[in-house]
Amino acid sequence: MQEKLNLEKPRLSGSGKSRAKDGKDETQLAPGNVRGEIINTLSRRYARILRFWREEDGGDVLQFYLTALMNVYDPHSDYLGKSTFDNFAMSMNLSLFGIGALLQSEDGYCKIKELKPGPAMRSKKLKPGDRIVAVAQSEGEPVDVMDMKLTRIVEMIRGPKGTEVRLTVIPADAADPSTRLEVRLTRDEIKLxxxxxxxxxxxxxxxxxxxxxxxxxxxxxxxxxxxxxNGRGRATHKSTTEDMARLLKKLKDEKVAGVILDLRHNGGGSLEEAINLTGLFIKEGPVVQVKDAEGNIITDEDTDPSVLYDGPLVVLTSRFSASASEILAGALQDYGRALIVGDTSTHGKGTVQSLIQLEPYVHKLSDSTNNPGALKVTIRKFYRASGSSTQLKGVIPDLVLPSLNNYAEVGEASLENPLPWDTIDSAKYEKLNLIQPVVPELQKRSKERVAADKDFAYLQEDIETYKKYLADKSVSLNEEARLKEMKESEQKLETRRQERKTRREPEEKVYELTLKQADLPGLPPPVAKTNEAAALKRDGSPQPGAEAPDVSKADAKKDVSEDDDDTAPEDKVPAVDVTLKETKRILLDLIALSNPQTAVAVHN
Structure with missing residues (x-):
């Protein structure tokens, strides 16, 4: 799973690629010593697995047990230990209190992989490659962290805003490995x-x-x-709707003809934000209905009659678009406000979880100062304004594009003990009917383009290969056969790369906008060049859950990202984001077919 937290996040190992780049790859043997390389690789893998389990403590065992117990009732009820809960809170607030360093474990050392804007970078005393060997709080005694579990080290480095932490490090460029440098840092809020x-x-x-x-x-x-x-301070206020409004206003100021909202990697989040965000595109009306265990139904509505953006809108989804993403996509589809494009369906997570912090209860019953974390309990089900549940079935796009995800075992239906799909009565709302009249023509044009597009032909080849892989339950252990497969795969990829080099792609200028840039006049310089470089994440399978009062966030379970330190994984990012490329063409068709009064003017 692609981790949401990128700062001071535990990583159990470095990648083979990075170590080779640093010139420290211990497994680089002579080309002829294949047997020695294999033994070395396997030995290190087993050693890493053994070290991982030795590092587990009582808190980890308790979390494993309670999470298994909660999952008996449904896939999204969980127990979150303190570390997991802290990471979840950071992913919702998009901030943490620490020093601004991405850490990883390598051969027993806690190593700085990357610095982000914050105390560590501002100090100019730390750099990637430095190894942390001791941590001290303010004037306290340093604690040796060699061979210590990375999550524990991270907890020691994080802390309340304004407090001091002292790190003892071995500089990456130290000529003498016995060199030690102490760095004093004052913790601050780090924005993700x-x-x-x-x-x-x-x-x-x-x-x-x-x-x-x-x-x-x-x-x-x-x-x-x-x-x-957690006593660490209050994070800066964050709101998806407010940030989206800033971006939409900027796009309107720059006279865009239409907008694509990409939710392909959005595993969910705040239910309230999903409702408010929907309100930026529609007038007042019901957005989602929720039903509790007793059958009581509550309709959550957008009560603001204003509309921030009323131009052509496409929502791009995938099998990994979950929960709050499905609420937004489903509402915009029900109202006929946006064209939904993507995989055969979204994830299919249609349940609401409540987050119960356990610390206040523990403190009432005992003198313990420990934070026991939180419980995440399923309390309601989502229903669209039309009355259809998003549970299991998800949101079916108006226009489905070819995708490997359509054949993968992902989504709510692939989880254990999912709740069933059902329906309730539709809420009363006014349909805009902007999309259905043009859907047949949009489907026809897209189908013709997809049939003639070389990149979709490549994708179809990959789909057929993947289907054969799923059907074949065996793997050859013959070295000659495996090497032949690898060579054929490499040749196929190289042929595609060479073919793409010969193309004459339409000239495009791409201006990338962050939230900070959205508030500035004009546009930043265009990026050098784009060939639809994929925005897809390398491990695109969020395990959807939903986590706070009215929260439906995907990545709360996991606070440790584990890399295989022996093999560099095959790059899963395609050279061309063919889905986005076709979605842009679909949006252009939608603009052309839309009522001119509803579309933002194309500027000349």
Whole structure:
């Protein structure tokens, strides 16, 4: 699973690629010593697995047990230990209190992999590659952290804003390995800006010479500020809806002709934010209905009659678009406000979880100062304004595109003990009917393009290969056969790369916009060049859950990212984001077919 938290996040090992780059790969043997390389690789893997289990403590065992117990009732009820809960809170607030360093474990050392804006970077005394060997709180005694579990080290480095932490490090460029450097840092709020909503404007010229601008917004999650009883301070206020409004206003100011909202990697988040965000595109009305265990139904509505953006809108989804993403997509589809494009369906998570922090209860019953974490309990089910549940079936797009995800065992139906799909009565709402009249023509045009598109032909080849892989339950252990398969695969990829080099792609200018840039006049310089480099994440399978009062966030379970330190995984990011490429063409069709009064003007 692609981790949401990128700062001071435990990583159990470094990648083979990074170590080779640093010139410290202990497994680089002579080409002829294949047997020795194999033994070394396997030995290190087993040693890593053994070290992982030795590092587990009583708290980890308790979390494993209680999570298994909760999962008996449904896949999204969980127990979150303190570390997991803290990481979940950070992913919702998009901030943490610490020093701003991405850490990883390598051969028993806690190593700095990357620095982000914050105390560590501002000190100019730390750099990637430095190894932390001791941690001290303010004037306290240093604690040796060699061979210590990385999650424990991270907990020691994080702390309340304004407090001091002292790190003893071995500098990466130290000539003498016995060199030690002590660095004093004052903890501060570290903002996870990489996980905020962001946008880009794609500018291209048509056959008639007219310039068209399209806006693309990437929304990774429905984040929102939540209070956490950890004594570390209050995070800066965050709101998905407020951030999206800033980006939409910027896109309108720059005269985009239409907008694509990319939810392909959005595993959910705040229910309230999903409702409020829907309100930016529709007038007042019901957005989602929820039913509790006693059958009581509550309708959550957008009560603001204003509409921020009323132009052509496409929502791009995938099998990994879950929970709050499905609420937004389903509501916009029910109202006929947006065209939904993507995989055969979204994830299919249609349940609401409540987050119960356990610390206040423990403190009432005992003198313990420990934070026992939180319980995440399923309390309600989602229903669309039309009355259909998103549970199991998800949201079916108006226009389905070919995808490997359509054949993968992902989604709510692949989990154990999912709740069933059902329906309730429809809420009363006014349909805009902007999409259905043009859907047949949009489907026809897209089908013709997909059939003639070389990249979709490559994708279809990959789909057929993947289907054979799923059907074949065996793996050859013959070295010659495996090497032949690898060579054929490499040749196929190289042939595709060479073919793409010969293409004459339409000229485009791409302007990337962060939230900070959205508040500035004009546009930043265009990026050097784009060939639809994929925005897809390398491990795209969020395990959807839903976590706070009215929260439906995907990545709360896991606070440790484990890399295989022996093999560099095959790059899963395609050279071309063919789905986004076709979605832009679909948006251009939608603009052309839409009522001119509803579309933002194409500027010349």
């Amino acid at each position: 800006e990489d996980e905020e909503a962001k946008a880009k404007i794609v500018e291209s010229s048509g056959l008639n010479g007219a310039t068209t601008r399209l806006g693309i917004i990437d929304l990774p999650s429905f984040y929102a500020s939540i209070d956490v009883a």
